[in-house]
Amino acid sequence: MNQPADAPIRVVIIDDDALVRTALAMILRDDTTIEVVGEAADGQAGLDLVGRVAPDVVLMDIRMPRLDGLEALGRLMARPVPAKVIMLTTFDADDLVLRALGDGASGFLLKHTPPAEIVAAVHRVAAGEHMLSPSVTAQLIARLRKTAPEPQRVLQAQALAVTLTDRERDVAIAVGEGKLNAQIAAELHLSMATVKAHVSRIMTKLVVTNRVQLANRIHDAGLL
Incomplete structure (x- = not known):
């Protein structure tokens, strides 16, 4: 989504683990150029939230109840002006990663990625680049x-x-x-x-x- 150069990057976090959501929100809010505009605990709630707040970037878990991250990703990408999506996972490599990349994800990060790298990934993806954790890239290759x-x-x-x-x-x-x-x-x-x-x-x-x-x-x- 296009935004003024001085506007903060609007981010939504979608993850069924409340501790993960809280940790990610704290990491991102330390950067004054990023604004966390909402959180959701499953894919369906996440879709509804994204529809209401129109974020620039979505951080979304790949495995969630009700509607998993892959299905939610597909529905987000089908929208006229989709947000950029960074998928989150706790494992290093899986067929689901390849599917997510093929379905339009802009990035893939491990949940234990250092805070500075998570912030950098949000900035890069918001700018139109793609971001993958080095270990994910190496194992997928x-x-x-x-x-x-x-x-x-x-x-x-x-x-x-x-x-x-x-x-x-x-x-x-x-x-x-x-x-x-x-x-x-x-x-x-x-x-x-x-x-x-x-x-x-x-x-x-x-x-x-x-x-x-x-x-x-x-x-x-x-x-x-």
Whole structure:
């Protein structure tokens, strides 16, 4: 959702664990540029709340009673102007994570993510970026690399991969190996800003929106 540059980021927290909701609210309220505008204990109540307060970002648990986070995510994404959604979980990797990313989630964080990283994730997602916990990214990439892609996916990935420059190809492979930007910068002797710029261009060329999808595309193209 668009908002004035000086307006706070409006956030809704949806989680069936009251302690988690309270902890997240305290973390976010320490940042004066973030406003927690509501909390809900299940997916259905969360949908109703989002409809009333129109937040910029939703932090939502993936497993909840009445209506789970995945179903709620799908319904949120079907709205004309959906909020950006960061899914929360207590486990490192699961098929549900891949489904959530495919259904439109902008981020995926573990509940034990350090407070500063949670705040940073909200800012990044509100700005239109995607955010995944490094451990989630690494484990999902490892899982993707063990699967054999369908022939049609291979052809599509190969057609997109040929648009990459040599340097973009190097960066894409490094991302596909689960490396963080700092590692890529050190290994390829690039600045962090240059790596970020490369990753952004690579995502555009490969028609993906996050590092896991990028890794999947590179895997399908046979570059890993």
